[in-house]
Amino acid sequence: MNLLQTLPIAMRALLRNKTRSFLTALGVVIGVASVISMVAIGEGAKSSVEKVFASMGTNLLIVLSGSTTSGGVMGGFGSMPTLTWDDLRAIQTEAPAVRAAAPQLNTRVSVVGEDANWNTQVTGTTPEYFMIRSWKLGHGALLSESDVETGNKVIVLGQTVVDRLFGPNVEAVGRTVRLRAIPFVVIGVLDRKGQSPMGQDYDDSAFIPVSTFQAKIQGGLQKYLAGAIVVSAVAADQTNRAQSEIQGILRDRHHIASRADDDFNVRNLTEIAAAQQQGTKTLTSLLAAIAIVSLLVGGIGIMNIMLVSVSERTREIGIRMAVGAKPWHILTQFLVEAMTLSMMGGLAGVMLGTFVASTLAQQLGWALVMRPDIVVVSVGFSAVVGIAFGLYPAQKAAQLDPIDALRYE
C-alpha cells in the first residue's frame, strides 16, 4: 500500500460526489486565479512605472535656477536665472557622486523642412545629455564636443519631428531644416522613446549644440545658464549624495548664508521613481494579500467538506480498518483526497487566472507580466492548503475506533 495506490481511491471518492468536489475545488480555483491575476496586474503596473522612469534618464537629478519675486508674486523655480556656466563646470568637476552633467536650454521653435514645418521643443545642450537622459541614436550621429566648441549649425531630431517634416521611413540625415530662418544640417535621428510619465511625447523634440542655441536662438544672458542642468549620479543609490554635494557646491558658490533658502532647486527623480515603485509594490502586495485570503477561505471550504466526508464515510473507514487498514492508511487516503481537490483547484486556478489576467490586460490596455514563480508558488501553496486543511479531518478519520466506526449508522 503506497501513495500511488491511494490516488485512485481518492479520485474515485471525489468522482462519486462530482458536484460537491467541483464546488469545493472552486474555492481554491478562485483563490489561485485571483493570486495569479492580481500579481500579474501588480507586476504589470510595476514594470510600466519602471519603464517610464528608465526612459526619463539614468539616476537623474535636475538642477533648476531660483524664482523671481515681483510684487510678492513668486515666479517659481527656473524663472530667474541664477545658475551660471561656472556652476555647471563646478558640478561636473567637484562633485564625486556626479557622473555627468549637461545644460538643458529649452524653447519652442518652428522647425521648417522642405515642404512642411513643425513646432517642437528645441534643446540646446552638450553631448553628455544623451547619456544622462537615456537617448539612443537611431542613425547618423549625436552632437559632438567640436559641434559645441565651434557652434556648428547641426541638429539631432526626435522621431516624431522626422515623421512630421519628412514623413515616416524617410532618411532625414543630411537634409537641411531651418530654425528661425537659419539652416541646420540634420546629423542624426534618435531612437523612438515614447511617452513621459505625464503623457508628453519624448520624440517630439530636437537637439542642437548649446553654443549654437545661445548664439542663434536665445541671444543675450551669456553669463547665466537660462535653463536647467541635468545630472546623472554615478549609481542609483548615490543620487542622494549627489544631491547634497550639488547643494553644497551651489550654496557655497552663490554665497548663501547658512539660514537662507537656496536660490536654486535640485530635484531627485530617482527618489520620485523609487517612491512610485514603492507605491506599486505596496499595491502588488495588497492585491496578493487579498488573493491569499481568498485562497485560505478556499482551504477552509476543503476542510469543511472533508469533515462532512469523514463523518459520512465513518462506516467505510470502519470497514477498511477491520480488513487491515492502519491509521496512516486512512490518514493518507483522506490527505490525498484533500490534496487532489486543492491541487486540481490550483491547476484550474492557474488557467483561469492566466485567462483573466490576459483578458484584463487586453481590455484595459494594462501591461501584463506573468511570473512563472508565482504560478509555481500558488500551485504549491494550494497543495499546502490542501494538506494543512485536510490534516485535521484526516486525523479525525485515522483516530476513529474501528468498533464505533463499524457500528456507525
Add this chain to the structure above:
Amino acid sequence: MSIIELTDVTKRYQLGDTEVRALDGVSFGVDEAEFIAIMGSSGSGKSTLMNVLGCLDRPTSGKYVLAGREVSTLDKGDLAEVRNRTIGFVFQSFNLLSRTSAIENVELPLVYAGVGRKERRARSARALERVGLGTRLDHQPSQLSGGQQQRVAIARAIVNQPTLILADEPTGNLDSKTSIDVMALFQELWGEGLTILLVTHEPDIAEYASRVIVVKDGKITSDQKQTARRAKEGVS
C-alpha cells in the same frame, strides 16, 4: 495446533461512575479447524468477546495468544496487520463498500496487504468463484441480494487466506433459507480446514457448529462440543 489461547481475559469500561465488567476472567482455547458458536443474550458480553478476539479491541487484562502470537499488548497499527493477515470478518449487516463492485470489495484486504494489482484481481476472482459468485464480479452491492452480499463478504474474509473467520450474527439479516445456504458455505470452508468462530443468539444456527460456548454476564457458563448438524447433504 492451538489457534486461540485466552487466559483470564477481562474487559472493563467506565460508564459514568459505574464500572462495567463486559468480560470477567474469560479463558478458553480453540484448536485448528474447529467450528465454534458463541451464544449469549444481548448485554452478555459476547460482542465484547468478539471484538477482543477480532483484535478490534484490547483486553483490560489477561493474555490473548492468536496463532502463536501474543496480541493483547499490540498497538493499533500492529493490530490492523494481525486483522489483515490472520482474521477474516463477516458481519450481520455485510459491511460492503457501497457503489463499489463485488471484486473491488473483495480486493480490499489485499490492497492493505500490499499485494500487486494483477495478483489481487486473480485472487479476488478466485475467492468470489469459491462462494459461487464467479459471474457477478462487477456487480455492486445494491445489485445483489442479501445472501449474495453476504457471500461477497465471505469471499472478502477468505481472500487473504486467514487462519480464523470471525462471523458476527452472519445470518441476522437473512431469511431462513438463505441462512441455511450461508451456513452450508461456512461448513464447506470449515471442511477445508478453516477455523470459524460464529457469534449468534439463535440456537438453531448454533446447531451447525461443532462446539458451543455460552456467555453470560461476561463469564463463560457453558462450553460443550457437539455433533454439527449438516446444513446440506454431503457436507460435514
